[in-house]
Amino acid sequence: MADPNAVKSTIKNYILEEFLPGEDPDELTDSVEMMTLGILDSVSVMQLVTFLEEQFDVTFEANEVGAEHMNTLEEITKLVCSKL
């Protein structure tokens, strides 16, 4: 059973590094709606999925790549943990 906090931390670090360089980490809270705000879009979400699949050795379905599953850090963490 993976530690959700560790998973979340890994995902958060990746997002900060790739998509929000220089951003204050405290601004990216668990409930920030990244797809709604344009932090994640159809291009960057594909990069994120590739990272998650490689990092956690999981596989995503195409219908999971959407705002209903990947809008917030919390939702992404929950989705990844459900596959571990």
Add this chain to the structure above:
Amino acid sequence: MAGSESEVKPLERWLGFGVIVAQLALLVAVATRYRFESPGFQNSLPWIAGAFVVHHLLPARVRMHFFVVVSMATIAFVLGARPSGFDFASAFQNGGALLAIGVGLIAICHLPVAFAARVALLGLVGVILIATRGGFLAEGALPAVWPILGALFMFRLIVYVYDMQSAKERPPLVRSLAYFFMLPNAFFPLFPVVDWKKFSAGYASDAPLQLYQHGLHSMARGLLHIVMYRVVYYHFYIDSSQIADGESLLRFVLANFALYLRVSGQFHMIVGLLQLFGFNLPATNHHYFLADSFTDYWRRVNIYWKDFMVKIFYTPVAFRLRGRGVVLPVVAGSAAAFLATWLLHAYQSYWLRGAVFFSLQDGLFWLILGVLVMANAAWEAKHPRRRSLSKKIDWRATGMAALRTTGVFSVLAALWSLWSAKSVGEWLAMWAYVDADFVTGLVVTLAIVAACKVGVEVLEKGGRGDFLFGKLPRGARLGQVLPIAAATVVLPLAAVFLLGDARVLRRVDGKTRFVIKSLKSNQPNTADLRKMERGYYENLFDAANSNFVDSGAQAPADWIDFPEIEILKQTGDMRFWNFAPSRAEVINGYTFSTNALGLRDQEYPREKAPDRYRVAVLGSSHVMGWGINDDETFESLAEASLATARPDGRRLEILNFGVGGYSPVCQLGVMREGVLPLLPDAIYFVAHGVDGALAIERLARLVHQDIALEDEFLRDIVARAGIKRSMSQLAMQRELPPFAKELVAESYRVVGDLARDAGALPVWIYLPRITEQDANREAIDELRGMADRAGFITFDMSGLWDEMAVDDLAIAPWDMHPNAEGHRMIAERLEEIMQSDPRLGFSPQEQQ
């Protein structure tokens, strides 16, 4: 107003609801005063407002059921609505068919078979429905049902079945029915592609009163978009054929781009209405004129469409290619999305209008936009764009974004003008008009765009954007909501409402009054009326190429346009066409008969009897009587009324030489070939304000079709204008505007001379079109002056329609020809004219 309902006292809750209802009442009043958008919408709004109140008062568990009932009743209401009243049989028959087909389609999505089998079955049924809609299986079956069925199911069914693939359980039937039979779809066929998951997850996901306030804000925003659209449409928009210099070119380019305001306005209205009934849906558009990249534009302009494309096409393709570099998945996914967008726009056109619409401009538009977005997305994949959660304003980044916005705005405006141009050649040729005025105007426009971009960025970063754009914090209380409601709903709507008040209109000058009155109109503008008359006449005998202008009111699929009537025959001379003799047709439900002389009139002997006074009326579709019965034309009414009115005892006979599409140039042919051999005593030439423009088109057409020009002045104008048969008709038309006045004046002169030489009295009558209620005095006086100088006795019927609403005079919302009541009014005015002027021989003074 009440994030946590339990914390809010009942008094505050009821006060809050009262505030909502008051705002809704104001919105209904504005929508009614300004005739938003279709009659069906205007008529349904009070009923929807009532349903909203009942919906709120019902227990939460039955609210969605109530929404479904209201939606279905509204759809049935629209299906049964007729100008003459409500047709219960039609509503029952069409509504029943719609419901049966719809429930059948939903049922297929839930059949207990493999997903692939369900998709295959849906595909098969879809093909059958498409074939039936096109009349291939059952010609003319349920014509009223297809556009609404298409509007309800054409896209949402794709989203729904896609999501059923991964659904863990079958959704409640009532939710599925609510998703497909959405209330606003009854009067807004062009509809945002609402996502099933967002629709389901968003239902009642916020406190009701907070959700209602969001809905009202969306609707107010939509109304304001449509007001802005009408300003653009009525006062800036021009047809491409009117481009004559840099200034008009800029108007064409910018106004076409801005016409999207109508779509965004309707979409905001739709989402707002759904929010009133508990569906917490996101905005459909977001400051799309302020996009700072092409991908940003794609993300802002139609957010629901973008989400639809990403979900069904982009993600599955890009997902399969993930891991194969950064660029390939993005490019391949984007290509799939844009190819699908292009094809699905044609598919949408087929369902809503009954015809697939493909053109080179259309294909190029989507190809170029797709390439721009793909290139931009590939660039962003390699060089991530700057994103930030910080509320601090970075002035350098904001300045750069504003600069990029001007570039994106310019390219997209040019691209939209390609989509709107009649041909690629025309679009390329129009850039020859770029001059200093164009550049100056463009620079000013882009400076305004850049300033707006900076302003919005500052407001959003500074935290004031939420207030100005009506966003409420979760759990907002009444005290927080009131200022937002006042600023974003009440004040703008009250201002718009008061602007249209009769007392305000009386206090402003004529030009301002004209602008304000135009905002209340939902009729085609002058340019589109010209297009309608061209679309109506242009491709005569080539109806397949005849496209009806999208003026908001769509003709039903079985509506017959003038070029399609079977009585027409080509003449090969300056008339182009006339009627076959002794024929009868029923056209759009009206009788249309011709006599042995080939006139739309009763029978007359070719030889005029000595005891008859014969008048030949020359004109176009208004004289001919398009859209009314044979015995309802003003010519026949006036003839019957004044048959024995002549003091000399001669019985009046008025011969109707009106034929749709005739211009002053055509009347030269009519005079020689039709009128003069019948020895009339008087010629009544009925003129309109568009005669000059129509004469230009007809002369260009004559040269294009190599028809012999019998008149020296026509050959002279052709030579001086430098037009040749080898040129396109449009290119010829561009050269002719400087000769328009001369063309009309000389045509009048020749008609007048021909009449006098034959011993007939030439009479000229100006007849305004029903949309011409604010007469252009100068232009009419100029036309009348030409007729005076040509020796006509002239009369002006301007002001005939001033006391009447256009809707009460038009034969149909999509066709602005006068109806039977309009012809009755023309006949009355004509009788007054004939009896009041002794020169015409109908008044007792003449006898003295």
